[in-house]
Amino acid sequence: MAQTNNMLEIKNLEKRYKTGDLALSNVTISVPKGEVIALIGPSGAGKSTLIRCVNRLIDPTAGQIILNGEDITKLGGRSLRKARRKMGMIFQEYALVERLSVMENVLSGRLGYVGFWASLMRRYPQSDIDEAFRLLSRVGIDHFADKRADALSGGQRQRVGIARALIQGPDIMLVDEPTASLDPKTARQIMRLIIELAKENNVAAIINIHDVALAKMFVSRIIGLQLGEIVFDGTPDELDEDMLTTIYGEEDWEETIQKVEDEDEEES
Amino acid sequence: MAKENTPKRTWSKPPLIKNPTIRWIVVIAILAYAIMAFLTIQSSIDPARISKGWPRTVRLLTNFVQPDFFTRIKDIRIGVLESITMTVVSTFVGVILAIPFSLGAARNIAPRPVYLFSRTIIILSRTFPEIVVALLFVVMVGFGPLAGAITLMLATIGFIAKLMAEDIEDIDESQVEAIKATGASWPQMVVYSILPQVLPRFIGLTAYRLDINFRQSAILGIVGAGGIGAVLKTSMSRYDFDTTGAILAIIIAIVLVLEIISGYIRQQVQ
Known part of the structure; x- marks a missing residue:
């Protein structure tokens, strides 16, 4: 049934809010298996709306989203929840359930797989628990398993968020501004961790990110969104000063481009 | 100071009701109501009944402090x-x-x-x-x-x-x-x-x-x-x-x- 090899196909997606604002128009993106894409653009460009349309937290008004050959925009109820299991989401303000423990937060990524009573009584299959511990130690916080989520620092919370997304066994991660509430050093660590884990597990990712320098540093494909439309889709090298002006408007971009090169040296 | 000719700017909390006429009407109406309400009750205050009830009040209070369980x-x-x-x-x-x-x-x-x-x-x-x-x-x-x-x-x-x-x-x-x-x-x-x-x-x-x-x-x-x-x-x-x-x-x-x-x-x- 798959006419292409692409894991995710977004076709002519449109979202018009009830207020009449057009948040997305004619957005078409193909995501091959395992590819990591950074989505950049000014605030209000529709980045958050776009990734929330992919897992239908927001319903698009037109267009198709095809995940592994299945059109998600047509799904509802049980089949939609089943499709959501294949899409892990990571949030800007972590969106952990604050009063639950780290372990409960990670295991909540398995909610789509376990029944209601099992989840209520916290009786998860041993395989889920093993995987949760493996992921927690992979992101470096397994010793916090029984701590409450609100006792953790920003960077630690985002690590829990990453583990929660990955335990779903997703084909794609939808990442909404993962570093916006973090300090520069932690931001890079988190960004690096997301990229590494995407590679390790052969999971694709769409990462909304404000920080253009950080995006250029870590990903090989960047999509620029402006007023709900795609204005750029290419490699970091192709994203030059003129392009940034198109996306964000007139500004002195010398620094941004320069900084990336400096950082590249520093990294190597 | 350099800006001697600047007039002094005063400030006070803006009143709840802007129009002064309405504001005073409201204040007077509330006061008038309170006074009339008191007068109504006052007419039903009967000193004779209060003095008759007084011993009962005393008994009530004295019994309260020595309750019988x-x-x-x-x-x-x-x-x-x-x-x-x-x-x-x-x-x-x-x-x-x-x-x-x-x-x-x-x-x-x-x-x-x-x-x-x-x-x-x-x-x-x-x-x-x-x-x-x-x-x-x-x-x-x-x-x-x-x-x-x-x-x-x-x-x-x-x-x-x-x-x-x-x-x-x-x-x-x-x-x-x-x-x-x-x-x-x-x-x-x-x-x-x-x-x-x-x-x-x-x-x-x-x-x-x-x-x-x-x-x-x-x-x-x-x-x-x-x-x-x-x-x-x-x-x-x-x-x-x-x-x-x-x-x-x-x-x-x-x-x-x-x-x-x-x-x-x-x-x-x-």
């Missing part, structure tokens, strides 16, 4: 047990029945028709004072604690559902979004993202309602809906003020104990 011990024990039973049953059942209405009356998670239905039930349950509802149930199910327990249960539903719905409307939506994104079902979403956020308040309100229900149960007995109130009323009409004093002392003691317990619980769950 023993003459009516049997009635008191039955009354207290009835009150406690009514309180526990009505709180337990009421709180459980309030859960679906709490969810239904929260605008952010309930569909519109469910929302309107739940709100209607809550408003109905809160419209009538407990004592009026109790009178109704005394007629329907007869004298005794059953009428009181049903009354308190209905009041508990309205109370808990209204306050919990407001708490649910204030939750952090991003946690709900995150749980939805995992592919969780609706009941799982409630248990994993809403419940953890509202549980401390739910427990706190339940403890508080337990304490309210006990105090209410003391009043409901007066209209025949069971509990310690009936014994209280009988002792008053018999002028057994020492027994009345004893009953009041018991009510105060139980309310204090409940207050301490509910305070402790609320502290623990936060």
Whole structure:
């Protein structure tokens, strides 16, 4: 049934809010298996709306989203929840359930797989628990398993968020501004961790990110969104000063481009 | 200073009512009403009746300070047990029945028709004072604690559902979004993202309602809906003020104990 090899196909997606604002128009993106894409653009460009349309937290008004050959925009109820299991989401303000423990937060990524009573009584299959511990130690916080989520620092919370997304066994991660509430050093660590884990597990990712320098540093494909439309889709090298002006408007971009090169040296 | 010619700018808090004429009319009207209201009451103050009632007042107060727990011990024990039973049953059942209405009356998670239905039930349950509802149930199910327990249960539903719905409307939506994104079902979403956020308040309100229900149960007995109130009323009409004093002392003691317990619980769950 798959006419292409692409894991995710977004076709002519449109979202018009009830207020009449057009948040997305004619957005078409193909995501091959395992590819990591950074989505950049000014605030209000529709980045958050776009990734929330992919897992239908927001319903698009037109267009198709095809995940592994299945059109998600047509799904509802049980089949939609089943499709959501294949899409892990990571949030800007972590969106952990604050009063639950780290372990409960990670295991909540398995909610789509376990029944209601099992989840209520916290009786998860041993395989889920093993995987949760493996992921927690992979992101470096397994010793916090029984701590409450609100006792953790920003960077630690985002690590829990990453583990929660990955335990779903997703084909794609939808990442909404993962570093916006973090300090520069932690931001890079988190960004690096997301990229590494995407590679390790052969999971694709769409990462909304404000920080253009950080995006250029870590990903090989960047999509620029402006007023709900795609204005750029290419490699970091192709994203030059003129392009940034198109996306964000007139500004002195010398620094941004320069900084990336400096950082590249520093990294190597 | 350089800017000597700048006029001094004054500031004062803007009045609540901008138009000075209206403002003064409102102030004078309130004062006039207060004075007239006082004059109305004053005409019914009868010094003769007060002086006649004075010895009774003295007897009441002296008996209160030397309460008699023993003459009516049997009635008191039955009354207290009835009150406690009514309180526990009505709180337990009421709180459980309030859960679906709490969810239904929260605008952010309930569909519109469910929302309107739940709100209607809550408003109905809160419209009538407990004592009026109790009178109704005394007629329907007869004298005794059953009428009181049903009354308190209905009041508990309205109370808990209204306050919990407001708490649910204030939750952090991003946690709900995150749980939805995992592919969780609706009941799982409630248990994993809403419940953890509202549980401390739910427990706190339940403890508080337990304490309210006990105090209410003391009043409901007066209209025949069971509990310690009936014994209280009988002792008053018999002028057994020492027994009345004893009953009041018991009510105060139980309310204090409940207050301490509910305070402790609320502290623990936060």
